[in-house]
Amino acid sequence: MFSLEKIVRPNIQQLKAYSSARDEFKGTAEVYLDANENPFGTLNRYPDPQQVTIKERLSVIKGVDKNQIFIGNGSDEVIDLAFRIFCNPGKDKALTFTPSYGMYHVSAAVNDVTLIELPLTEDFEIDKNSLEDYIKDENLKLIFICSPNNPTGNCFSKETIEFILDTFRGIVIIDEAYIDFSEKESFVSQLTNYPNLVVSQTFSKAWGLASVRVGVAYANSAIIELYNKVKPPYNVSALNQEAVLKKLDNLAEFEIEKNCILNEKEKLEKKLQEITFIKKVYPSEANFILIKVTNANEVYNQLVRQKIITRNRNNLVNNCIRITIGSEKENTKLIEALRELSVTPSEVENSL
Template identity: 85%
Template sequence: MFSLEKIIRPNIQQLKAYSSARDEFKGMAEVYLDANENPFGTLNRYPDPQQIAIKERLSAIKDVDKNQIFIGNGSDEVIDLAFRIFCNPGKDKALTFTPSYGMYNVSAAINDVSLIELPLTEDFQIDINSLETYLGDENLKLIFICSPNNPTGNCFNKEIIEFILSKFKGIVIVDEAYIDFSTKESFINQLKSYPNLVVSQTFSKAWALASVRVGVAYANSNIIDLYNKVKPPYNVSKLNQEAVLEKLDNIAQFEIEKNIILNEKEKLEKELQEIEFIKKVYPSEANFILIQVTNANKLYAQLVDQKIITRNRNNLVRNCIRITIGSEKENKKLIEALQKLSVISGEVENSL
């Protein structure tokens, strides 16, 4: 049975969170002399440390209690704080699947936590047989599942994720950075069933706020309390909070732009399948497409020469390139460039 108290680092259990001036006084006043702020300017006051306005809006949209929502400095903060809360450096472990998002590895290394990386099957699914031997390891505290997965674009089998949640005694973080583009249901709807579930989402992708750096974690309130306990006092700026609120106040435009991207993805998939040297176009539940070509390194360089930047994922999936869905104009330029390129059929040279 899952026990949150058993997997929290002892120093985090004993930690007394920093109490900022804006934590100690909530509400509106005429004179603020509590936070050593400069009295001049328009950005002179500290932002809301708990991002209450955003949480209230998300609570209504997602049908989740606001006490089950954490707002982070990008979803990377959600990942990093999980290591800080649950993993003792040099002792505990985390687990993920490969190929997947590279920040799990980076955050594990920064926090001196061993990361187990299990290879996905040929169709990019989780091999439950290779996983089961690890689930009983008392030093394994975190499992990261990116679904839709980056860079493969597919969602993982729901039943396998639920199996992991039910059998694992640690924290399972389902990273849904691309869920807004997916036809699959978010695991937010499973929060009541699994006390060890954390669902991570972001405003960087479908919400077009990559430069704003705002991520979200949804979990039971006890886990969210730990996140709020460990985070920096003012981890999301006022400007960034306002940018998110502006987007959340215009969901109709969000839906329009998302549907444009999805329509462009459908067109691009068909056009890519007609390019001779593209050997495979993988199905995608995200805002990108993974393609397999005869020589990823060569194709990437040829596109760079034409001022078109894609992501060479040859180091993760052999001879594969990841293509983000752009505007209609950008996608047209890509297809025109691919049609002009001469990539030698069957060439498999690889300098990596």
């Protein structure tokens, strides 16, 4: 049976969170002389450390209690704090699947935690059989599942993820950075069924606020309390909170922009399939497409020379490039450039 107390670092259990001036006084006053702020200016006051208004809005949109929501400085803070809360440096372990999002590896290294990276199958699925020996390890505290996955674009099966949630006695973090582009249901709906579940989402992708750096974690209130205990006191600026609230006030615009991206993706997929050196266009439930080409390095470099920047994922998936869905104008320029490229097969392609 899952026990949160057993997997939290002892020093975190005993930690007394920093109490800021804005934590100790809630409400509105005429004179603020409690936080050593400059009395002049328009940005002179500290922001709400608990981002209450954002949580209240998301609570309605997502159908969860506001005490089940953590607001972070990007979803990268959600990832990093998980290591800080649950993993003893130099002792505990985390697990993820490869290819996937690179920050799991970076955060594990920063926190001196061994990261086990299990390869996905040839069709980018999780091999449940490969998990058996690892999930029994009492030092394995975290499993990261990016779904839809980056850079492959696919969602993992609900049955496989539920198997992991049912059998693993640590924390399962489902990274849903791209879930708004997918037809699959978010695992936020499963929070009441799994006390070890954390769902990470972001305002960087479908919401168009990448420069704002605001991420979200959804979990049971006990886990959220731990996140709030460990986070810096003012981790999300007032300007960034205002930008998020402005977006949340206009859900119709959000849907229009998202549907525009999805329509452009459908058109781009068809045009990419017509180009001879593109060997495969992988199905995608995100705002990007992974393509397999005869020579990824050459394609990438030729596009760079035309001032078109894609993501060369050759180091993760052989001869593959990840293409973000842009505007209609940007996508048209990309296709025109690709049609003009002269690509020679790579040595790996020649050897197949």
